[in-house]
Amino acid sequence: MSHKVTIPIGPYHPLQEEPEFYKLVVDGERVVDIDVRIGWNHRGIEKLSESKSFDQSAYLVERICGICSTSHPIAFVNAVEDIDEMEVPERALYIRTITGELERLHSHMLWLGLAGHFLGYNTVFMWAWRYREPILDVLEAISGNRNNYAMMKPGGVRRDIDNSEIPYYKKVINDELLPAVEMFKGAVLDDPVLAARLKGVGVLKHEDAVDYSVLGPTARASGYDIDVRRDEPYAAYDRVDWKVILQYEGDVFAKAVIRILEMFESIKILNQCFDKLPAGPIDCKPKHISPGDGIGHHEAPRGEVIHIVRSDGTNRPVRHKVRAPTFMNFPSFKKTVVGETISDATIILAAIDPCYCCTERLTAIDHKKNNIVCGAERLIHLSQHKTWDLGKSMGFSDSELTKKMGRKIE
Amino acid sequence: MSVKIKALTKSLWVFHLSTASCNNCDIEILDLLTPRHDVERFGILLVGSIRHADVLLVTGILNKQCKPIVKKMYDQMPKPGFVIAVGTCTAGRGMFSNTYMVDEAEPLDKVLPVDAYIPGCPPKPEAIIDGIVKLVKAKGK
Protein backbone atom coordinates (compact mmCIF):
# COMPACT_ATOMS: atom_id res chain seq x y z
CA MET A 1 0.00 0.00 0.00
CA SER A 2 1.36 3.36 -0.84
CA HIS A 3 1.92 5.73 2.00
CA LYS A 4 2.13 9.31 0.95
CA VAL A 5 4.02 11.84 3.02
CA THR A 6 3.95 15.58 2.57
CA ILE A 7 7.16 17.55 2.86
CA PRO A 8 6.72 21.25 3.39
CA ILE A 9 9.71 23.28 2.23
CA GLY A 10 9.97 26.74 3.65
CA PRO A 11 8.67 29.34 3.85
CA TYR A 12 11.40 30.66 6.13
CA HIS A 13 14.87 29.29 5.73
CA PRO A 14 18.16 30.07 7.33
CA LEU A 15 20.47 30.48 4.39
CA GLN A 16 19.25 33.31 2.23
CA GLU A 17 16.79 34.77 -0.21
CA GLU A 18 13.11 35.23 -0.19
CA PRO A 19 10.62 33.09 1.65
CA GLU A 20 8.78 30.67 -0.54
CA PHE A 21 6.80 27.59 0.24
CA TYR A 22 6.87 24.28 -1.57
CA LYS A 23 4.93 21.20 -0.63
CA LEU A 24 6.43 17.94 -1.83
CA VAL A 25 4.30 14.83 -1.65
CA VAL A 26 6.45 11.73 -1.48
CA ASP A 27 5.69 8.05 -1.62
CA GLY A 28 8.63 6.21 -0.15
CA GLU A 29 11.55 7.91 -1.78
CA ARG A 30 9.76 9.07 -4.91
CA VAL A 31 8.25 12.50 -5.26
CA VAL A 32 4.69 12.14 -6.54
CA ASP A 33 3.46 15.70 -6.47
CA ILE A 34 4.60 19.24 -5.80
CA ASP A 35 2.76 22.40 -4.97
CA VAL A 36 4.15 25.90 -4.73
CA ARG A 37 2.78 28.76 -2.73
CA ILE A 38 4.26 32.16 -3.41
CA GLY A 39 3.49 35.55 -1.93
CA TRP A 40 5.45 35.49 1.31
CA ASN A 41 7.59 38.30 0.16
CA HIS A 42 4.75 40.55 -0.93
CA ARG A 43 5.71 44.16 -0.45
CA GLY A 44 3.26 45.84 -2.78
CA ILE A 45 5.95 47.12 -5.09
CA GLU A 46 3.68 47.64 -8.10
CA LYS A 47 1.32 49.79 -6.07
CA LEU A 48 4.18 51.59 -4.36
CA SER A 49 5.61 52.44 -7.74
CA GLU A 50 2.44 54.37 -8.57
CA SER A 51 3.21 56.72 -5.71
CA LYS A 52 6.77 57.40 -6.84
CA SER A 53 8.07 59.43 -9.74
CA PHE A 54 9.66 57.70 -12.72
CA ASP A 55 13.13 58.41 -11.41
CA GLN A 56 12.33 57.07 -7.96
CA SER A 57 10.67 53.96 -9.31
CA ALA A 58 13.97 52.92 -10.83
CA TYR A 59 15.35 52.67 -7.30
CA LEU A 60 12.30 50.85 -6.11
CA VAL A 61 12.33 48.11 -8.73
CA GLU A 62 15.98 47.56 -7.96
CA ARG A 63 14.85 46.28 -4.60
CA ILE A 64 12.54 43.62 -6.02
CA CYS A 65 15.39 41.18 -6.06
CA GLY A 66 18.89 41.66 -4.79
CA ILE A 67 20.54 39.39 -7.31
CA CYS A 68 18.73 40.84 -10.31
CA SER A 69 19.19 44.32 -8.98
CA THR A 70 20.05 45.79 -12.32
CA SER A 71 17.78 43.62 -14.44
CA HIS A 72 14.59 45.12 -13.12
CA PRO A 73 15.75 48.72 -13.54
CA ILE A 74 16.93 48.00 -17.10
CA ALA A 75 13.55 46.52 -17.98
CA PHE A 76 11.80 49.43 -16.28
CA VAL A 77 13.75 52.15 -18.05
CA ASN A 78 13.28 50.31 -21.34
CA ALA A 79 9.53 50.43 -20.70
CA VAL A 80 9.53 54.12 -19.87
CA GLU A 81 11.71 54.91 -22.86
CA ASP A 82 9.37 52.85 -25.03
CA ILE A 83 6.51 55.25 -24.25
CA ASP A 84 8.31 58.22 -25.78
CA GLU A 85 10.68 56.33 -28.05
CA MET A 86 13.57 58.21 -26.53
CA GLU A 87 16.95 58.36 -28.17
CA VAL A 88 19.24 57.13 -25.43
CA PRO A 89 22.91 58.13 -25.87
CA GLU A 90 25.19 55.36 -27.10
CA ARG A 91 27.50 55.55 -24.13
CA ALA A 92 24.60 54.96 -21.76
CA LEU A 93 23.56 51.88 -23.74
CA TYR A 94 27.05 50.43 -23.41
CA ILE A 95 27.18 51.17 -19.69
CA ARG A 96 23.84 49.40 -19.28
CA THR A 97 25.18 46.37 -21.06
CA ILE A 98 28.27 46.36 -18.88
CA THR A 99 26.30 46.43 -15.63
CA GLY A 100 23.87 43.83 -16.95
CA GLU A 101 26.63 41.41 -17.87
CA LEU A 102 28.59 41.93 -14.66
CA GLU A 103 25.43 41.07 -12.83
CA ARG A 104 24.94 37.92 -14.87
CA LEU A 105 28.47 36.88 -14.02
CA HIS A 106 28.05 37.28 -10.29
CA SER A 107 24.63 35.67 -10.33
CA HIS A 108 25.85 32.59 -12.20
CA MET A 109 28.81 32.31 -9.85
CA LEU A 110 26.46 32.45 -6.91
CA TRP A 111 24.32 29.72 -8.40
CA LEU A 112 27.30 27.54 -9.10
CA GLY A 113 28.46 27.85 -5.52
CA LEU A 114 25.13 26.96 -4.01
CA ALA A 115 24.57 24.09 -6.40
CA GLY A 116 27.97 22.78 -5.37
CA HIS A 117 26.97 23.06 -1.73
CA PHE A 118 23.79 21.07 -2.26
CA LEU A 119 25.76 18.29 -3.90
CA GLY A 120 28.35 18.18 -1.15
CA TYR A 121 31.04 19.96 -3.13
CA ASN A 122 31.65 22.60 -0.52
CA THR A 123 34.95 23.48 -2.10
CA VAL A 124 33.06 24.60 -5.19
CA PHE A 125 30.85 26.75 -2.95
CA MET A 126 33.78 28.50 -1.34
CA TRP A 127 35.75 28.94 -4.54
CA ALA A 128 32.80 30.21 -6.53
CA TRP A 129 31.99 32.78 -3.88
CA ARG A 130 35.60 33.75 -3.62
CA TYR A 131 35.74 34.51 -7.33
CA ARG A 132 32.48 36.36 -7.10
CA GLU A 133 34.21 39.01 -5.03
CA PRO A 134 36.36 40.51 -7.83
CA ILE A 135 33.17 41.01 -9.87
CA LEU A 136 31.58 42.84 -6.97
CA ASP A 137 34.74 44.94 -6.66
CA VAL A 138 34.38 46.02 -10.27
CA LEU A 139 30.72 46.79 -9.73
CA GLU A 140 31.58 48.77 -6.65
CA ALA A 141 34.20 50.74 -8.54
CA ILE A 142 31.69 51.48 -11.30
CA SER A 143 28.58 52.18 -9.27
CA GLY A 144 29.67 52.82 -5.71
CA ASN A 145 27.84 49.86 -4.22
CA ARG A 146 28.42 46.12 -4.23
CA ASN A 147 24.77 45.36 -4.88
CA ASN A 148 21.87 47.69 -5.69
CA TYR A 149 23.85 49.73 -8.17
CA ALA A 150 21.41 52.60 -8.83
CA MET A 151 22.82 53.00 -12.33
CA MET A 152 19.67 53.24 -14.40
CA LYS A 153 17.38 56.16 -15.02
CA PRO A 154 14.88 56.79 -17.80
CA GLY A 155 16.87 58.37 -20.59
CA GLY A 156 20.30 57.12 -19.67
CA VAL A 157 22.45 56.09 -16.77
CA ARG A 158 23.26 57.86 -13.56
CA ARG A 159 26.99 57.36 -13.39
CA ASP A 160 29.66 57.46 -16.03
CA ILE A 161 32.47 54.96 -16.31
CA ASP A 162 35.84 56.58 -15.88
CA ASN A 163 37.82 55.73 -19.02
CA SER A 164 41.08 55.71 -17.09
CA GLU A 165 39.83 52.82 -14.95
CA ILE A 166 38.89 50.56 -17.81
CA PRO A 167 42.31 48.82 -17.88
CA TYR A 168 41.77 47.85 -14.24
CA TYR A 169 38.31 46.44 -14.95
CA LYS A 170 39.64 44.50 -17.91
CA LYS A 171 42.52 43.21 -15.86
CA VAL A 172 40.19 41.89 -13.16
CA ILE A 173 37.91 40.28 -15.69
CA ASN A 174 40.57 38.73 -17.91
CA ASP A 175 43.29 37.91 -15.40
CA GLU A 176 41.29 36.95 -12.34
CA LEU A 177 37.90 35.90 -13.51
CA LEU A 178 38.57 34.19 -16.80
CA PRO A 179 41.04 31.66 -15.36
CA ALA A 180 38.57 31.02 -12.55
CA VAL A 181 35.74 30.31 -14.97
CA GLU A 182 38.08 28.04 -16.95
CA MET A 183 38.89 26.27 -13.73
CA PHE A 184 35.22 25.75 -12.92
CA LYS A 185 34.61 24.51 -16.41
CA GLY A 186 37.24 21.86 -15.83
CA ALA A 187 36.33 21.13 -12.24
CA VAL A 188 32.60 20.86 -12.75
CA LEU A 189 32.07 19.71 -16.30
CA ASP A 190 34.86 17.16 -16.50
CA ASP A 191 34.25 15.70 -13.08
CA PRO A 192 33.02 12.13 -13.53
CA VAL A 193 31.13 12.06 -10.23
CA LEU A 194 29.21 15.26 -10.92
CA ALA A 195 28.41 14.08 -14.41
CA ALA A 196 27.03 10.80 -13.08
CA ARG A 197 25.16 12.63 -10.34
CA LEU A 198 23.51 15.25 -12.52
CA LYS A 199 23.03 13.74 -15.97
CA GLY A 200 19.48 12.56 -16.54
CA VAL A 201 18.26 14.14 -13.31
CA GLY A 202 15.25 16.44 -13.41
CA VAL A 203 14.80 16.37 -17.16
CA LEU A 204 12.60 19.03 -18.69
CA LYS A 205 11.75 17.93 -22.22
CA HIS A 206 11.66 20.39 -25.07
CA GLU A 207 7.85 20.12 -25.49
CA ASP A 208 7.34 20.70 -21.80
CA ALA A 209 9.68 23.66 -21.83
CA VAL A 210 7.58 25.19 -24.60
CA ASP A 211 4.29 24.28 -22.92
CA TYR A 212 5.29 25.80 -19.62
CA SER A 213 6.88 28.83 -21.32
CA VAL A 214 9.99 28.55 -19.22
CA LEU A 215 12.65 31.19 -19.66
CA GLY A 216 16.36 31.80 -19.48
CA PRO A 217 18.87 29.03 -18.80
CA THR A 218 16.02 26.68 -17.85
CA ALA A 219 14.61 26.98 -21.36
CA ARG A 220 17.95 27.01 -23.16
CA ALA A 221 19.01 23.81 -21.40
CA SER A 222 16.03 22.08 -23.03
CA GLY A 223 16.95 23.29 -26.47
CA TYR A 224 14.32 26.05 -26.42
CA ASP A 225 16.18 28.78 -28.21
CA ILE A 226 15.05 32.05 -26.64
CA ASP A 227 17.10 34.95 -25.47
CA VAL A 228 15.64 38.41 -25.65
CA ARG A 229 19.11 39.94 -25.86
CA ARG A 230 19.30 38.49 -29.36
CA ASP A 231 15.63 38.23 -30.30
CA GLU A 232 14.74 41.82 -29.60
CA PRO A 233 17.95 43.67 -28.85
CA TYR A 234 18.07 46.57 -26.48
CA ALA A 235 20.99 48.37 -24.83
CA ALA A 236 24.15 47.53 -26.78
CA TYR A 237 23.58 43.82 -27.29
CA ASP A 238 23.20 44.16 -31.05
CA ARG A 239 26.49 46.01 -31.30
CA VAL A 240 28.64 43.28 -29.83
CA ASP A 241 29.43 39.77 -30.98
CA TRP A 242 28.26 36.90 -28.81
CA LYS A 243 26.18 33.80 -29.12
CA VAL A 244 23.31 32.15 -27.30
CA ILE A 245 24.34 28.96 -25.54
CA LEU A 246 22.08 25.98 -26.14
CA GLN A 247 21.93 22.50 -24.67
CA TYR A 248 19.45 19.81 -25.51
CA GLU A 249 19.34 17.36 -22.61
CA GLY A 250 17.19 19.46 -20.27
CA ASP A 251 18.71 17.89 -17.14
CA VAL A 252 20.44 19.60 -14.24
CA PHE A 253 23.82 19.02 -15.82
CA ALA A 254 22.76 20.86 -18.97
CA LYS A 255 21.63 23.79 -16.83
CA ALA A 256 25.02 23.91 -15.15
CA VAL A 257 26.74 23.78 -18.55
CA ILE A 258 24.59 26.63 -19.82
CA ARG A 259 25.47 28.82 -16.87
CA ILE A 260 29.18 28.14 -17.03
CA LEU A 261 29.38 28.71 -20.78
CA GLU A 262 27.28 31.86 -20.48
CA MET A 263 29.91 33.26 -18.18
CA PHE A 264 32.41 33.06 -21.06
CA GLU A 265 29.95 34.89 -23.30
CA SER A 266 29.49 37.58 -20.66
CA ILE A 267 33.22 38.07 -20.42
CA LYS A 268 33.34 38.33 -24.20
CA ILE A 269 30.58 40.95 -24.20
CA LEU A 270 32.25 42.91 -21.42
CA ASN A 271 35.60 43.04 -23.19
CA GLN A 272 34.00 44.30 -26.36
CA CYS A 273 31.96 46.89 -24.50
CA PHE A 274 34.98 48.21 -22.67
CA ASP A 275 36.91 48.41 -25.95
CA LYS A 276 34.16 50.07 -27.93
CA LEU A 277 32.75 52.35 -25.23
CA PRO A 278 31.91 55.48 -27.25
CA ALA A 279 32.45 58.98 -25.92
CA GLY A 280 29.56 61.33 -25.38
CA PRO A 281 26.78 62.14 -22.94
CA ILE A 282 25.26 59.47 -20.71
CA ASP A 283 21.81 60.91 -20.28
CA CYS A 284 19.30 62.44 -22.70
CA LYS A 285 17.57 64.22 -19.80
CA PRO A 286 13.91 63.68 -20.68
CA LYS A 287 11.76 66.54 -19.42
CA HIS A 288 8.53 64.64 -19.18
CA ILE A 289 6.92 61.37 -20.11
CA SER A 290 3.94 61.55 -22.46
CA PRO A 291 0.75 59.57 -21.85
CA GLY A 292 0.87 56.03 -23.18
CA ASP A 293 1.92 52.46 -22.57
CA GLY A 294 5.41 51.08 -22.74
CA ILE A 295 6.86 47.60 -22.55
CA GLY A 296 10.43 46.88 -21.61
CA HIS A 297 12.37 43.71 -21.10
CA HIS A 298 15.76 42.43 -20.16
CA GLU A 299 17.32 39.00 -20.13
CA ALA A 300 18.02 38.66 -16.43
CA PRO A 301 20.33 35.84 -15.28
CA ARG A 302 17.23 33.69 -14.73
CA GLY A 303 15.30 34.62 -17.85
CA GLU A 304 13.34 37.43 -19.40
CA VAL A 305 11.90 40.03 -17.06
CA ILE A 306 9.11 42.23 -18.42
CA HIS A 307 7.92 45.57 -17.14
CA ILE A 308 4.81 47.30 -18.43
CA VAL A 309 4.36 50.94 -17.56
CA ARG A 310 1.38 53.16 -18.26
CA SER A 311 1.77 56.91 -18.01
CA ASP A 312 -0.94 59.56 -18.01
CA GLY A 313 1.42 62.45 -18.63
CA THR A 314 2.18 63.20 -14.98
CA ASN A 315 5.49 62.38 -13.36
CA ARG A 316 4.30 59.01 -12.03
CA PRO A 317 3.27 55.76 -13.61
CA VAL A 318 -0.48 55.10 -13.28
CA ARG A 319 0.10 51.37 -13.67
CA HIS A 320 3.26 49.38 -13.41
CA LYS A 321 3.29 45.65 -13.96
CA VAL A 322 6.28 43.40 -13.35
CA ARG A 323 6.72 39.85 -14.55
CA ALA A 324 9.78 38.11 -13.17
CA PRO A 325 11.27 34.99 -14.78
CA THR A 326 11.04 32.69 -11.78
CA PHE A 327 7.28 33.11 -11.91
CA MET A 328 7.30 31.31 -15.26
CA ASN A 329 9.89 28.75 -14.23
CA PHE A 330 8.15 27.60 -11.04
CA PRO A 331 5.36 25.54 -12.62
CA SER A 332 7.89 23.45 -14.55
CA PHE A 333 8.67 21.70 -11.26
CA LYS A 334 5.60 19.59 -11.94
CA LYS A 335 7.51 18.04 -14.82
CA THR A 336 10.99 17.93 -13.39
CA VAL A 337 10.63 16.92 -9.75
CA VAL A 338 7.75 14.47 -9.96
CA GLY A 339 9.12 10.94 -10.29
CA GLU A 340 12.55 11.76 -8.92
CA THR A 341 13.89 10.87 -5.48
CA ILE A 342 13.95 13.16 -2.45
CA SER A 343 17.71 13.31 -2.53
CA ASP A 344 17.52 14.80 -6.01
CA ALA A 345 14.70 17.22 -5.20
CA THR A 346 17.05 19.74 -3.60
CA ILE A 347 19.25 20.11 -6.63
CA ILE A 348 16.37 20.06 -9.11
CA LEU A 349 14.60 22.86 -7.29
CA ALA A 350 17.90 24.71 -7.21
CA ALA A 351 18.53 24.09 -10.90
CA ILE A 352 16.09 26.70 -12.17
CA ASP A 353 17.88 29.12 -9.85
CA PRO A 354 14.72 30.26 -8.14
CA CYS A 355 14.86 32.19 -4.95
CA TYR A 356 16.11 28.88 -3.95
CA CYS A 357 17.59 28.56 -0.59
CA CYS A 358 14.16 27.65 0.51
CA THR A 359 15.45 24.18 0.13
CA GLU A 360 17.57 24.80 3.19
CA ARG A 361 14.50 24.53 5.34
CA LEU A 362 13.10 21.33 4.01
CA THR A 363 11.29 19.46 6.73
CA ALA A 364 9.58 16.18 6.10
CA ILE A 365 6.41 15.66 8.09
CA ASP A 366 4.57 12.39 8.32
CA HIS A 367 1.06 13.42 7.37
CA LYS A 368 -0.86 11.10 9.64
CA LYS A 369 1.26 11.27 12.75
CA ASN A 370 2.35 14.79 11.94
CA ASN A 371 5.82 14.21 13.29
CA ILE A 372 8.93 15.52 11.64
CA VAL A 373 10.83 12.74 9.97
CA CYS A 374 13.35 14.62 8.00
CA GLY A 375 14.79 18.08 8.68
CA ALA A 376 16.52 20.58 6.46
CA GLU A 377 20.03 19.46 7.15
CA ARG A 378 18.98 15.87 6.76
CA LEU A 379 17.67 16.48 3.25
CA ILE A 380 20.78 18.28 2.12
CA HIS A 381 22.76 15.51 3.72
CA LEU A 382 20.78 12.97 1.70
CA SER A 383 21.69 14.82 -1.45
CA GLN A 384 25.36 15.04 -0.50
CA HIS A 385 25.42 11.42 0.53
CA LYS A 386 24.14 10.32 -2.83
CA THR A 387 27.07 12.08 -4.47
CA TRP A 388 29.47 10.32 -2.12
CA ASP A 389 27.98 6.87 -2.75
CA LEU A 390 28.07 7.44 -6.45
CA GLY A 391 31.72 8.37 -6.25
CA LYS A 392 32.46 5.21 -4.29
CA SER A 393 30.65 3.03 -6.77
CA MET A 394 32.69 4.61 -9.55
CA GLY A 395 35.84 3.40 -7.88
CA PHE A 396 37.08 6.53 -6.17
CA SER A 397 38.82 5.99 -2.85
CA ASP A 398 37.76 7.71 0.36
CA SER A 399 40.69 10.07 0.32
CA GLU A 400 40.17 11.07 -3.31
CA LEU A 401 36.53 11.87 -2.64
CA THR A 402 37.32 13.75 0.54
CA LYS A 403 39.69 15.87 -1.45
CA LYS A 404 37.10 16.49 -4.13
CA MET A 405 34.23 17.27 -1.82
CA GLY A 406 36.12 19.11 0.85
CA ARG A 407 35.15 16.74 3.63
CA LYS A 408 34.11 13.20 4.34
CA ILE A 409 30.40 12.50 4.20
CA GLU A 410 29.35 9.72 6.50
CA MET B 1 23.16 37.00 33.76
CA SER B 2 26.13 39.16 32.83
CA VAL B 3 28.51 36.23 33.10
CA LYS B 4 26.30 34.31 30.76
CA ILE B 5 26.28 37.17 28.30
CA LYS B 6 30.03 37.49 28.52
CA ALA B 7 30.41 33.82 27.76
CA LEU B 8 28.03 34.22 24.86
CA THR B 9 30.14 36.83 23.16
CA LYS B 10 33.10 34.48 22.82
CA SER B 11 31.50 32.55 20.04
CA LEU B 12 28.28 33.82 18.52
CA TRP B 13 26.03 31.38 16.77
CA VAL B 14 23.83 33.20 14.38
CA PHE B 15 20.46 32.35 12.96
CA HIS B 16 19.52 34.31 9.91
CA LEU B 17 15.87 35.11 9.31
CA SER B 18 14.95 36.69 6.05
CA THR B 19 11.52 38.31 6.21
CA ALA B 20 10.22 40.21 3.18
CA SER B 21 13.66 41.32 2.06
CA CYS B 22 15.18 41.78 -1.35
CA ASN B 23 17.92 39.16 -0.77
CA ASN B 24 20.79 41.53 -0.95
CA CYS B 25 21.21 41.73 2.78
CA ASP B 26 20.92 37.95 2.90
CA ILE B 27 23.57 37.47 0.28
CA GLU B 28 25.93 39.81 2.06
CA ILE B 29 25.42 37.81 5.25
CA LEU B 30 26.21 34.61 3.41
CA ASP B 31 29.17 36.35 1.89
CA LEU B 32 30.60 36.74 5.37
CA LEU B 33 31.15 33.02 5.54
CA THR B 34 33.08 32.75 2.31
CA PRO B 35 36.84 33.04 1.98
CA ARG B 36 37.30 36.79 1.71
CA HIS B 37 35.60 37.66 4.98
CA ASP B 38 35.38 34.28 6.68
CA VAL B 39 33.83 35.19 10.01
CA GLU B 40 34.19 31.64 11.25
CA ARG B 41 37.65 32.79 12.27
CA PHE B 42 35.94 34.69 15.09
CA GLY B 43 33.76 31.81 16.15
CA ILE B 44 30.73 33.19 14.36
CA LEU B 45 28.75 30.38 12.83
CA LEU B 46 25.53 30.37 10.85
CA VAL B 47 23.27 27.70 12.30
CA GLY B 48 20.24 26.01 10.78
CA SER B 49 17.90 26.25 13.72
CA ILE B 50 16.89 29.12 15.95
CA ARG B 51 17.08 26.81 18.96
CA HIS B 52 20.85 26.63 18.60
CA ALA B 53 21.36 30.34 18.08
CA ASP B 54 22.64 33.14 20.28
CA VAL B 55 21.87 35.83 17.77
CA LEU B 56 18.84 36.41 15.59
CA LEU B 57 19.84 38.30 12.48
CA VAL B 58 16.79 39.79 10.81
CA THR B 59 16.66 41.28 7.30
CA GLY B 60 13.83 42.82 5.34
CA ILE B 61 10.57 44.56 6.21
CA LEU B 62 8.01 42.86 8.39
CA ASN B 63 4.88 42.41 6.34
CA LYS B 64 1.61 40.82 7.33
CA GLN B 65 2.91 37.34 6.66
CA CYS B 66 6.16 37.67 8.56
CA LYS B 67 5.27 39.54 11.70
CA PRO B 68 3.73 36.69 13.71
CA ILE B 69 6.49 34.35 12.59
CA VAL B 70 9.26 36.70 13.65
CA LYS B 71 7.73 36.86 17.12
CA LYS B 72 7.44 33.10 17.26
CA MET B 73 11.03 32.71 16.20
CA TYR B 74 12.19 35.09 18.90
CA ASP B 75 10.27 33.14 21.52
CA GLN B 76 12.04 29.97 20.48
CA MET B 77 15.47 31.49 20.81
CA PRO B 78 17.32 30.47 23.99
CA LYS B 79 17.80 33.50 26.23
CA PRO B 80 19.88 35.51 26.80
CA GLY B 81 20.30 36.27 23.14
CA PHE B 82 20.74 39.24 20.88
CA VAL B 83 18.70 40.57 17.99
CA ILE B 84 20.51 42.35 15.19
CA ALA B 85 18.61 44.32 12.57
CA VAL B 86 20.51 44.21 9.28
CA GLY B 87 19.72 46.73 6.59
CA THR B 88 17.61 49.81 6.23
CA CYS B 89 14.48 47.73 5.72
CA THR B 90 14.53 46.30 9.22
CA ALA B 91 15.64 49.48 10.91
CA GLY B 92 13.23 51.96 9.39
CA ARG B 93 11.62 50.22 6.42
CA GLY B 94 13.33 52.60 4.01
CA MET B 95 11.38 53.08 0.82
CA PHE B 96 8.82 50.51 1.81
CA SER B 97 7.36 52.64 4.62
CA ASN B 98 4.26 53.48 2.61
CA THR B 99 3.17 50.16 1.22
CA TYR B 100 -0.33 48.94 1.77
CA MET B 101 1.17 46.45 4.16
CA VAL B 102 1.92 49.45 6.33
CA ASP B 103 -0.64 48.88 9.08
CA GLU B 104 1.09 45.68 9.85
CA ALA B 105 4.58 46.36 8.64
CA GLU B 106 6.50 47.95 11.44
CA PRO B 107 10.16 48.54 12.04
CA LEU B 108 11.62 45.56 13.80
CA ASP B 109 12.18 47.36 17.08
CA LYS B 110 8.43 47.77 17.58
CA VAL B 111 8.16 44.00 17.65
CA LEU B 112 11.39 42.72 19.19
CA PRO B 113 14.03 44.25 21.45
CA VAL B 114 16.81 45.08 19.01
CA ASP B 115 20.38 45.15 20.32
CA ALA B 116 22.18 46.44 17.26
CA TYR B 117 21.25 48.13 14.01
CA ILE B 118 23.42 47.77 10.97
CA PRO B 119 22.26 50.36 8.43
CA GLY B 120 22.91 50.23 4.72
CA CYS B 121 21.11 48.97 1.70
CA PRO B 122 22.68 46.48 1.81
CA PRO B 123 25.37 47.01 4.47
CA LYS B 124 28.78 45.94 3.25
CA PRO B 125 30.16 42.77 4.82
CA GLU B 126 32.76 44.92 6.55
CA ALA B 127 29.96 46.97 8.08
CA ILE B 128 28.22 43.85 9.33
CA ILE B 129 31.45 42.62 10.93
CA ASP B 130 31.92 46.05 12.47
CA GLY B 131 28.40 45.99 13.87
CA ILE B 132 28.89 42.59 15.42
CA VAL B 133 32.23 43.61 16.90
CA LYS B 134 30.67 46.70 18.45
CA LEU B 135 27.88 44.62 19.90
CA VAL B 136 30.31 42.10 21.34
CA LYS B 137 32.39 44.88 22.85
CA ALA B 138 29.38 46.56 24.40
CA LYS B 139 27.91 43.37 25.80
CA GLY B 140 31.14 41.66 26.77
CA LYS B 141 32.21 44.29 29.28
Ligand code: SF4
Ligand atom coordinates in the same frame (compact mmCIF):
# COMPACT_ATOMS: atom_id res chain seq x y z
S1 SF4 C 1 17.90 47.00 3.35
FE1 SF4 C 1 18.10 47.18 1.13
S2 SF4 C 1 19.36 45.44 0.55
FE2 SF4 C 1 18.56 45.01 2.59
S3 SF4 C 1 16.69 43.84 2.26
FE3 SF4 C 1 16.13 46.00 2.40
S4 SF4 C 1 16.06 46.73 0.29
FE4 SF4 C 1 17.23 44.81 0.33
